[in-house]
Amino acid sequence: MRIIKLDAIDSTNSFLKEMIYTEAIADYTIVVAKHQTNGRGQMGTTWDSDKGKNLMFSMFKDLSIHVVEFPFYISMAVSLAILKTLKALNIPQVRIKWPNDILSADKKICGILIENVIKNKLNSTIIGVGINVNQTAFSNLPQASSLKNITGVHYDLDEILHRIVKHIKSYSKLLQDGKYEAVKSEYEANLFRKNKPSTFKNAEGDLFSGFIIGVTKYGKLQVLLEDEIIKKFDLKEITLMY
Incomplete structure (x- = not known):
């Protein structure tokens, strides 16, 4: 697994997307940045973060070796991988706010941006993740929080990254084995405000x-x-x- 660490970049997703068209990239190549000057979220939103305090990375996932008929399963798998990581860190009341924000109680602690690469078919995907880890102040963002705000613990960003990657690989294997319903059922079971x-x-x-x-x-x-x-x-x- 190749990990590229950057001090600052406009967007790890954009950086990785440019790499795809200039060189051959190995599966699970990861770009991590201490600071993003133009971090992107769903539907054109931005992701603001204090330098060096949060986990911001993008991962390249090769999909050319198997068919992914419904791309949303990728989003479900990544959401569950992060959910499982955070639950293991004893973050309370972790849920997925559709489609793929991660909340603790009703506070947002993680956003995911998935950008698929189409070459005649779904060829690969770029998985962008931003987790509020050690940042404690969020101006004008009343619904935002962080792992440190919630638990009082200061976390090692590299350790969290490796835990997430391990779980992403596990859920990717489930999809490759055709266990779609298992992934969907687990995702639905963890939806924020389901049946309320x-x-x-x-x-x-x-x-x-x-x-x-x-x-x-x-x-x-x-x-x-x-x-x-x-x-x-x-x-x-x-x-x-x-």
């Missing part, structure tokens, strides 16, 4: 109530509405309100 009355906002800004009951293999959120109607929502169509 929740408030959502649609693309027009209107609020409505419902119950999260699961996800589809395409990654859409399944919500039970009034009159026992189950509706499927894409990421751009719905926001789960805290």
